[in-house]
Amino acid sequence: MNANELTIAEARDALAGGELSAVDLTMACLTAIDAGTPLNAFVHATPEIALDQARAADARRGADAGALNGIPLGIKDLFCTKGVASQAASNILKGFKPEYESTVTSKLFEAGAVMLGKLNMDEFAMGSSNETSCYGDAVNPWKVDDRRLTPGGSSGGSAAAVAADLCLGATGTDTGGSIRQPAAFTGIVGIKPTYGRVSRWGIVAFASSLDQAGPMTKSVRDAAILLGAMAGHDPKDSTSADIPVPDFEAALTGDIRGRKIGIPREYRMEGMPAEIEALWARGREMLADAGAEIVDISLPHTKYALPAYYVIAPAEASSNLARYDGVRYGHRARLGQGDGIVDMYEKTRAEGFGKEVQRRVMIGTYVLSAGFYDAYYNRARKVRALIKRDFDEAFAAGVDAILTPATPSSAFGLGEMAEADPVAMYLNDVFTVTVNLAGLPGISVPVGLDAKGLPLGLQLIGRPWDEAGLLNHAHVLERAAGFVEKPRKWW
Template sequence: MTDLNRLTIAGARDGLRKGDFTSAELTEACLDAIEQAGALNAYCHKTPEKAREMAAAADSRIAAGDAPAMCGIPLGIKDLFCTRDVPSQAASRILEGFLPPYESTVTQNLWDAGAVMLGKLSMDEFAMGSSNESACYGPVVNPWKVDDRQLTPGGSSGGSAAAVAADLCLAATGTDTGGSIRQPAAFTGTVGLKPTYGRVSRWGVIAFASSLDQAGPMTKTVRDAAIMLGAMASVDPKDSTSAERPIPDYEAALTGDIRGRRIGIPREYRMDGMSDEIDALWNKAAEMLRDAGAEVVDVSLPHTKYALPAYYVIAPAEASSNLARYDGVRYGHRARLEAGDGVVEMYERSRAEGFGPEVQRRVMIGTYVLSAGFYDAYYNRARKVRALIKRDFDQVFADGIDAILTPATPSAAFGLGEMSGKDPVEMYLNDVFTVTVNLAGLPGISVPVGLDRQGLPLGMQLIGRPWDEGNLLNLAQSLESAAGFTAKPSRWW
C-alpha cells in the first residue's frame, strides 16, 4: 500500500489491527516523506533509528493483542518537549547540545501507549512567536502555496502544523500559551486542540509562561484529536497544576448528535480590520451548527478588548522569571570570556548570544513590568483584568451556553518576512481571537472550514466549558462534517 503517511490516526489504527500493513511500513513511509521535505524545514532533529526500534516494538504489541489506540502511530514531537537522550532545545541557541536524561510526562504517556517518535519539530524560540521565524534552525515553511511567496505555517507550533499538513507524520504534539496550537492549525488546514489548563501535564515541557502553557494534539481530523488527547492526558503528581480528574473516553463522546446544544457568538469578536472572508465564514459556520440542531445565540464577553494587552503583560512577566535560569552557570550556553571579565559580563554575553531578538524583547518587557514601581501599575492590573475575562466566560456558561464559536485567526497565512521590521504589536494581533482562552484556562479547538479566495485554508475556533473536551470535540466534529473540508496542499517541495 502506498501513501501510508497520508492516513489518519483512526485509519492507521484500523489498518494495523487488520494486518493490512505494519507499523514498520507506516513508519518508513513517514521517514521517506520527511527526507523529501527538506524545503519545509519542519524537522529539526530526526530520529529514524529510534523510530524503527519503536515501530518494531509496536508491531510485537499489536501481534500479541495488547495494543492501545495509539500503538504503532508515528508522531512528530515539538522541540519544547524533553525527550530522553534526544536534543530538546526549544529552538534556542542557549540550549544547544542539551540531551535530557528524562522524558516529559506527555511523551512518556505516548510511548507507553506504543506511539513512535519520528523526530523533533521546529518552533518559535521558547514558543514566543506567531510565524515560526524566530527558531535558531531558520523559518519553517507552510506546505500551502498559492503564488511565488513562502508562507508562514503560524507559530509557535509551526513545525508541528506543517508536518501534519504535509503528511510528514500522522499527528504531532503542540503547546499553546496564547494560540500556538490553534493559530498554526488554522493556517495549515489541520485540527488543533488546546485542552483545559491542568488536563495535560506540563512536567518536562520547557516553560514559557507557566500559568498559560498547555500541551495538546495537532491532527488531521477531530476524531484523531480525540484519540490522541486520550493518550496524552493524565493525572500527574509531578505537576502541581495537573487536575485530579479522571480522563474520559474522548472518542466515545463523538456521537454526532448536537441537537439542543447552545452555541454563543460573542459580539465583541467582530473587530475592525477582520477580513470579510473570515466574517462570512463565521456566519456560515454558525449556520452549519444551526442546521445540525444546535441553537445559536448572541453573547457578550465585555472584557475581550483588554485580553491582548493583559496577555502581553502576564506572559512576558512569567517568561522573564522562567528564563532567568538560563544564565551560563546553572543552565545553557556560556559565552567565552575575555581577560578581566567578571560574572556580570558572563551573564550578559551568554544571554545575549543565546537568546534571539524576540525572546530578548519579551524578557525585557517582563522584567520591566515586574520591577519595583511598575508591578502594581502593570502586572497586578493585568491579573485583575484576567480575572474579569474569566468571569465573562463563567457567566456565559452559567447562562446555559455549551460552547462559543469564533474565528481562529484574523486572516489566512501571510508571507514569511512580511511582518519583520514592522511594529511587533502587528504580529501580536494574530493572537487576538485565541489569548482569551489561555487567560481563562478553557479548552479551545481550531477546525478547518474553508478556503479564502486565494485558496488558503481558514479555521474556526470553538471554545468549550472547562473540563468539557468531550462535548467540545463532538461539536467540532459536527462542524468538520458539515464543512466537508478535504483540501490538501499541492506538493511543490
C-alpha cells in the same frame, strides 16, 4: 494513497487488521520527511529510535497493544526527550540533551507511539509565525504564489509536518494560540485542552499559568485519540488536575441537537476581512442546521485581553528564563581576561537569546519591577479575572460552546510582518488569547479556503473540563464543512 497520508484512526485500524506494519508506516513517514526538507519542519530527526519503536510495536500487536501502537508522531522541540536534543529552538540550549522524558512523551510511548523526531517552533514558543527559531523558518506546505508562507506559530513545525503528511499527528503547546493559529493556517485540527488537563512536566516553560500542551492532527477524531493518550493527572506537575479522563473518541456522537452555541459580539472586530466574517456566518449556519441553538452573547472584557496577555506572558517568561545563565547546561559565552560571573551571564544571554525573546524578557522584567508591578502586572491579573468571569457567566446562562474565528487572516508571507512591526504580529492572537487567560479548552477546525486558495479555520471554545463536548461540536462542524483539501506538493 501512501501510508503516511493516513489519519491516526485509519492507520490504527490498518495496523490492527494486519494490512500494514508499524515499520512500513514509519518508513513511509521517514521517506516523506527526507523529501520534505524544504519545509524545515523536522529539526532533529530520530530514525533509529523510530524504527526501534516501530519494531517493538509490531511485536506487541494484539489485545494488549496501546491506543497509539505503531503510530508515528512528531514532537515539538519544547518537550524534553531523553537523550535527544531538546532546544526549544533556542541557541541558549544548544547541545542540551535531557536525562529525563517529559510526562507527555512518556505517556505517548506507553501508548505505543513512534517518535519520528523533534519539530521546529518559535524560540521558547514566543512568536506567531515560526520566524524566531534558531533553526530558521518553518514553511507552510500551502503555496498559492511565489512566496513562502508562514505555517503560524509557535507550533509551526508541528502544523507543517501534519499538513504535509510527514507524520500522522504531532504535539504542540498553546500559550496564547500556538496550537490553534498554526492549525488554522495549515488546514488541520488543533486543540488546546483546559489548563491542568495535560501535564506540563518536562515541557520547557514559557508562561507557566498559560502554557498547555495538546494534539495537532488531520481530523477531530484523531485529536480525540491523541488527547486521550496525552491527558491525565501527574503528581510531578502541581497544576495538573486530578480529574478522570473520559473516552474522548466515544464522545463523538455527532448529535448536538438542543445545544446552545454562543456568538460573542465583541469578536466582530473593526476591519475584520469579509472572508472571515462570511466563514463565521457559515459556521453558525452549519451548527444551526445540525440542531444547535445559536445565541448572541457578550464577553465585554475581550478588548482588554491582548494587552493583559502581553503583560502577564512576558512577566512569567522573564522569571522562567532567568535559569538560562550559562552555568549548568546549554550555551556558555567565551569570556575575556578579567571577565567575572556577571559578564558571563550577560554575554551568554545576549548571544543565546534571539531578539523576540530578549524583547519579551525586558518587557517582563519591566512590568515586574518595584515601581510598575501594581500599575501593570497586578492590573493585568485583575483584567484576567474579569475575562474569566465573562466566560463563566456565559456558561452559567446555559451556553455549551462558543464559536469564533480562529485567526484574523489566512497565512501571510514569511518576512512580511516579523521585522516590520512586532506589535502587528501580536494581533494574530486576538481571537485565541482569551481562552488561555481563562484556562478554557479551545479547538480550531478547518472549514474552507479563502479567495487565494488558503485554508481558514473556525474556533470553538468549551466549558472547563468539557473537551469531550467540545470535540463533539468540532466533529459536527468538521463533518458539515467537509474540508478535504490538501496542499499541492511543491517541495
